[in-house]
Amino acid sequence: MIRYLASCAALLLVAACAAPPTTGPARPTTPPEALSDSDEQAVARRAARQFITVVEDMEPIAERACRNRTSNINCDFLIVVDDRPGMPPNAFQTLNRQGRPVIAFNLALIADARNADELAFILGHEAAHHIEGHLxxxxxxxxxxxxxxxxxxxxxxxxxxxxxxxxxxxxxxxxxSYSKEFELEADRLGTLITLDAGYDPVRGADYFFRIPDPGDRFLGTHPPNAARRDIVRRTAAEARSS
The missing domain is CATH 1.20.5 (Single alpha-helices involved in coiled-coils or other helix-helix interfaces)
Structure with missing residues (x-):
């Protein structure tokens, strides 16, 4: 289930009635300052349609993976959109007070995604955190x-x-202590979930090359971007050959 927060609700709900998006770039190559108000609205609608399509495709696959790989945990994912302005692109997984798994995307990440595969892989990665019991x-x-x-x-x-x-x-x-391992575990399982839903996790993992590389810092929370993309490539190759 998708829950839309505050001001982005109307945009996303209207966009859900439009034609499905392509998997091409979510944004035009025109510099943002050159876009008219109508252009910006068109970009926002296209990004919203793409996000909704990805969620509709990915959610049942993620929930099936959760049920198949776990027992006695809540697998009813709640997908939410954080519409706070001025936030850097981000997605995360948590639990609500009832123990229901929540996956949150903010508007900046939805707009920043260049294609549906990136959104799908990020959603699969966050779902994998819950399935692996990382919290x-x-x-x-x-x-x-x-x-x-x-x-x-x-x-x-x-x-x-x-x-x-x-x-x-x-x-x-x-x-x-083990946060880097958790991220790689989520990348591995997220790759399989993304493949099962019909998206390309290797293309989706290209997102790592557009964000700052945390390197391999002592007690850092995330592994190097190259290591993450490598595990996605290897996992996808193994799954496709099996």
Missing amino acids: ARQAQNATAGAVIFGGLASLGGASAEAVRNAQELGASVGAR
């Missing part, structure tokens, strides 16, 4: 880090405030 595993790592760092500080005779600071540091370190 719960990250919370466990954070708890373990807090216990270890806090315990060491306490054994060293630290004050109560110093122990609390150590626990906060430990939680941060613990949460980051």
Whole structure:
């Protein structure tokens, strides 16, 4: 199910009634400052149609993968659009208060996607985070880090405030300890979900080359972009040959 937030609701709901989009560029090559109001509206409608089509194709495939690979978790994905202005392109996965998995895209990312394959791969990647249980595993790592760092500080005779600071540091370190592995796991499963829905994950992973490369920093939250694209290529090749 797609839920549209605030001001973008009318645009997306109207666009859903239009003709399906192509998988070509979502934006014209004309510089943004040269676009008229009608041109900008046409670009927005095309981006909205493309996003809706991708969600309609991907959601049932992601939910089927979730049901086939897990047990006793909620696989009813809720797709939402964050329409806050001025935000950099972003998508993320979380849970709502009822434990329902939520995948959020903001307007900047929807507009920035050059084709449907990029949107599909990003959605598959975020769905894979839920299927792989990454939120719960990250919370466990954070708890373990807090216990270890806090315990060491306490054994060293630290004050109560110093122990609390150590626990906060430990939680941060613990949460980051396996985040790179989580991202690569999500890339791998996201590739399979994207393929199953009829999209090209390798083309979709081209998005990595248009965002800053985090490199391979110690305790960084994301692996190098080249490593991510490599695992997408290898996973897709293996799936297509099987």
